[in-house]
Amino acid sequence: MKSGADYILTMQNGRRLGYAVYGHPGGTPVFYAHGFPGSRLEAAFCDDAASRLGLRIIAPDRPGYGLSDADPLRELEDWPNDLAALADHLGIERFALLGVSGGAPYALACAALLPRRVSAVAIVAGLGPTVARGATSDMLTFHRLFLKLFHHWPAIGALLYTPFSLVLRRFPSAVFSLLASTVPPADRDALGDACYRGILTRSTREAFRCGRKGALRDLILYTRPWNFPLEEIIAPVGIWHGEDDVTVPVVMGRELSRSLPHACRCFLQGEGHFSLPLRHAETILSFIAQNQSGKK
Secondary structure: OOOOOEEEEEOOOOOEEEEEEEEOOOOEEEEEEOOOOOOHHHHHHHHHHHHHHOEEEEEEOOOOOOOOOOOOOOOHHHHHHHHHHHHHHOOOOOEEEEEEHHHHHHHHHHHHHOOOOEEEEEEEOOOOOOOOOOOOOOOOHHHHHHHHHHHHOHHHHHHHHHHHHHHHHHOHHHHHHHHHOOOOHHHHHHHOOHHHHHHHHHHHHHHOOOOOHHHHHHHHHHOOOOOOOHHHOOOOEEEEEEOOOOOOOHHHHHHHHHHOOOOEEEEEOOOOOOHHHHHHHHHHHHHHHHHOOOOO
16 A cells, blocks of 8 residues: 555445555554544654554544545444444454544544454544533633534534535635634644644645535534443553643543543643644654554
């Protein structure tokens, strides 16, 4: 497989699942769960670090994003079935998981529901359950209000999200410029990195290739309880979160760490939501390399 190339798997039900591969082409497999709104292109930021560590990053688009067909009734617990089908297609028995931001619930669902196949899990600036009291209190106001809308009035939330999704698709760079003015210095610096910002811009535009269905379904699922047992995850888990994160507040990382009492935790002063994966990709991937025993 060629690094950075796109591929499509046609599932047994006819639904297409798009994915890209980064890092070492023959390396140990790590499935990447992209953020919100995002796509398989987001994983390009860890291409170099994965190559150095001998890891193969396989980054699928969730249903409704990028090259993947929408599945309007999907639940968090359905994603492990898609990932298992992709792993089977690629001849992969065991694999590690890397969940970033809004991809964290999906990575953790796979770890909980595919315990014999998952060898290690890394959660980076991971979104936790949003229904708990105070979970979103330190979040940027715009993000907090959208989550509240989708929790209480999903139809109104979907209506209001429509014009915003069009702006994200057509002018993602302008959105990141506006965002840079509202985030802490570490994130402002990260968004000023031309290469990294280019990756985020392309990933966001690609997220809406076929419309907004993927993002809308994610917003609904993010505001519901998680129906899978975190306490039954047996694979080694590492949690990284920036103390200055206002996109996904650090309180969510701390709550996840309480639900995963044996996890390796790293809460970093002076790091935000975007700076954390950019500056610490090699450290995070090293945790996976040291803790997994997946077969190629």
